[in-house]
Amino acid sequence: xxxxxxxxxxxxxxxxxxxxxxxxxxxxxxxxxxxxxxxxxxxxxxxxxxxxxxxxxxxxxxxxxxxxxxxxxxxxxxxxxxxxxxxxxxxxxxxxxxxxxxxxxxxxxxxxxxxxxxxxxxxxxxxxxxxxxxxxxxxxxxxxxxxxxxxxxxxxxxxxxxxxxxxxxxxxxxxxxxxxxxxxxxxxxxxxxxxxxxxxxxxxxxxxxxxxxxxxxxxxxxxxxxxxxxxxxxxxxxxxxxxxxxxxxxxxxxxxxxxxxxxxxxxxxxxxxxxxxxxxxxxxxxxxxxxxxxxxxxxxxxxxxxxxxxxxxxxxxxxx
Amino acid sequence: xxxxxxxxxxxxxxxxxxxxxxxxxxxxxxxxxxxxxxxxxxxxxxxxxxxxxxxxxxxxxxxxxxxxxxxxxxxxxxxxxxxxxxxxxxxxxxxxxxxxxxxxxxxxxxxxxxxxxxxxxxxxxxxxxxxxxxxxxxxxxxxxxxxxxxxxxxxxxxxxxxxxxxxxxxxxxxxxxxxxxxxxxxxxxxxxxxxxxxxxxxxxxxxxxxxxxxxxxxxxxxxxxxxxxxxxxxxxxxxxxxxxxxxxxxxxxxxxxxxxxxxxxxx
Numbered sequence: 202x203x204x205x206x207x208x209x210x211x212x213x214x215x216x217x218x219x220x221x222x223x224x225x226x227x228x229x230x231x232x233x234x235x236x237x238x239x240x241x242x243x244x245x246x247x248x249x250x251x252x253x254x255x256x257x258x259x260x261x262x263x264x265x266x267x268x269x270x271x272x273x274x275x276x277x278x279x280x281x282x283x284x285x286x287x288x289x290x291x292x293x294x295x296x297x298x299x300x301x302x303x304x305x306x307x308x309x310x311x312x313x314x315x316x317x318x319x320x321x322x323x324x325x326x327x328x329x330x331x332x333x334x335x336x337x338x339x340x341x342x343x344x345x346x347x348x349x350x351x352x353x354x355x356x357x358x359x360x361x362x363x364x365x366x367x368x369x370x371x372x373x374x375x376x377x378x379x380x381x382x383x384x385x386x387x388x389x390x391x392x393x394x395x396x397x398x399x400x401x402x403x404x405x406x407x408x409x410x411x412x413x414x415x416x417x418x419x420x421x422x423x424x425x426x427x428x429x430x431x432x433x434x435x436x437x438x439x440x441x442x443x444x445x446x447x448x449x450x451x452x453x454x455x456x457x458x459x460x461x462x463x464x465x466x467x468x469x470x471x472x473x474x475x476x477x478x479x480x481x482x483x484x485x486x487x488x489x490x491x492x493x494x495x496x497x498x499x500x501x502x503x504x505x506x507x508x509x510x511x512x513x514x515x516x517x518x519x520x521x
Numbered sequence: 522x523x524x525x526x527x528x529x530x531x532x533x534x535x536x537x538x539x540x541x542x543x544x545x546x547x548x549x550x551x552x553x554x555x556x557x558x559x560x561x562x563x564x565x566x567x568x569x570x571x572x573x574x575x576x577x578x579x580x581x582x583x584x585x586x587x588x589x590x591x592x593x594x595x596x597x598x599x600x601x602x603x604x605x606x607x608x609x610x611x612x613x614x615x616x617x618x619x620x621x622x623x624x625x626x627x628x629x630x631x632x633x634x635x636x637x638x639x640x641x642x643x644x645x646x647x648x649x650x651x652x653x654x655x656x657x658x659x660x661x662x663x664x665x666x667x668x669x670x671x672x673x674x675x676x677x678x679x680x681x682x683x684x685x686x687x688x689x690x691x692x693x694x695x696x697x698x699x700x701x702x703x704x705x706x707x708x709x710x711x712x713x714x715x716x717x718x719x720x721x722x723x724x725x726x727x728x729x730x731x732x733x734x735x736x737x738x739x740x741x742x743x744x745x746x747x748x749x750x751x752x753x754x755x756x757x758x759x760x761x762x763x764x765x766x767x768x769x770x771x772x773x774x775x776x777x778x779x780x781x782x783x784x785x786x787x788x
Contacts (some may be wrong), residue, residue, distance in 0.1 A: 282614070305615070307619065
């Protein structure tokens with residue numbers, strides 16, 4: 202299958218700051234590709250280049266067969282983009298917002314109006330269709346923004362952190378909508394800093410840090426890269442963190458991790474349940490009080506931590 | 522559709538959006554309808570009751586000045602909405618659409634003309650109620666309104682340029698207020714510029730605002746033979762010079778605003 206999105210060696214600098222440092226991507230048609238990384242990793246810059254908003258300093262990229270620089274004008278009729286800052290107009294109603302976008306895709310008056318109604322229904326905004334967006338909730342705005350990206354039925358869709366800042370229910374409902382789109386054959390490039398989101402939506406995931414891809418694969422492949430199970434124990438006192446880590450060290454097959462905020466120690470182990478039983482025995486012998494304990498498969502958080510040395514949701518200082 | 526039709530159609534779509542915004546936003550609507558009414562009533566009754574002119578009422582002399590004052594102040598809405606839009610994601614959305622890139626600014630400025638037309642009709646009606654009269658022929662009066670609208674369109678491009686250079690609504694509002702007040706008050710809008718002291722006199726006489734006010738007075742017939750004729754060259758040829766000013770402002774600021782817009786959004 203041909204690649205709907207292809208990027209080679211994209212570089213973008215802002216003064217001394219290198220936002221993109223040789224970004225390569227290949228997204229087959231009809232799949233969801235997740236760009237996963239912390240703030241400032243280069244996710245948004247990548248999307249801005251692929252949606253013709255920015256010119257790369259070096260490298261080249263094609264989307265739906267169009268070069269993002271040379272054929273920018275023609276490409277725009279084939280993409281939809283929805284960003285982390287919902288690009289909707291507060292004083293316009295939901296319907297007016299979508300009609301305006303339809304007119305700007307040159308769908309004509311009738312078709313724009315009809316398409317707006319279809320999308321409002323699909324995104325469960327019919328009730329609010331004729332109210333100014335000012336009164337919408339955060340989730341409703343995002344849904345409207347996403348609807349705006351879909352007005353022209355684009356074959357390629359860019360979603361830049363579509364659920365950042367949404368409550369869990371609004372997030373889940375947006376995920377459902379995105380899954381439906383994918384089922385209809387849309388190619389989606391999704392950026393996120395939520396592991397759960399990439400896990401749930403993306404066929405393939407690129408882990409991005411410092412402006413380049415540092416790991417690539419399916420969610421399972423990436424998890425396999427960082428090894429097997431983890432034993433997690435939650436303590437009742439911060440004073441026990443040290444002792445717990447010491448007690449569990451002999452069982453660890455990798456670097457133990459400590460999260461003092463939630464009093465948790467995580468240790469990669471082999472041997473599954475046996476390791477968990479052994480861990481509890483050792484903690485009891487050290488007189489460490491355990492509030493909760495469990496065995497789990499690695500998450501993408503572990504992948505990120507292992508690959509980059511810092512956590513995905515850690516707020517890296519904004520450099521741009 | 523060819524490129525020109527496309528640009529016009531897109532410009533109209535954006536103009537409709539901006540006109541809707543102004544209609545729905547109480548703060549902007551206040552500037553378009555309420556402020557002109559307040560201007561007309563305040564100036565007519567406060568200054569009009571104190572100042573007398575030979576051969577005509579001060580109120581009649583004043584209204585063309587208030588028309589221009591309103592044009593200059595309400596053109597700031599262009600700048601204000603532009604800076605607000607810059608801070609939100611809406612320009613990104615526009616730029617991912619296959620629309621004409623120039624439509625954002627043309628649409629914005631066309632919406633301003635619609636807004637200025639509304640202000641001007643409001644002011645004219647209130648003015649007529651409080652004693653302003655058009656003493657010229659209908660074609661001359663029509664030319665007067667058209668000239669004011671043309672200038673307001675040109676001036677919107679000036680404020681758009683300033684706004685795109687400054688980028689934030691707060692900074693823009695401050696700068697616009699600081700610049701627009703001297704621009705209107707250092708003119709013949711409220712006083713006879715020939716009687717201003719020293720260096721203020723040539724500034725006021727060559728100020729495009731003075732030219733426009735003088736032209737509007739002539740075209741609406743709000744002059745009196747008893748008043749001294751202004752000696753400065755631009756004021757003696759006020760109508761053609763006003764039209765020339767509009768053309769010059771457009772020729773300079775349309776390309777300048779367009780370039781700044783491209784730079785502001787492609788970061």
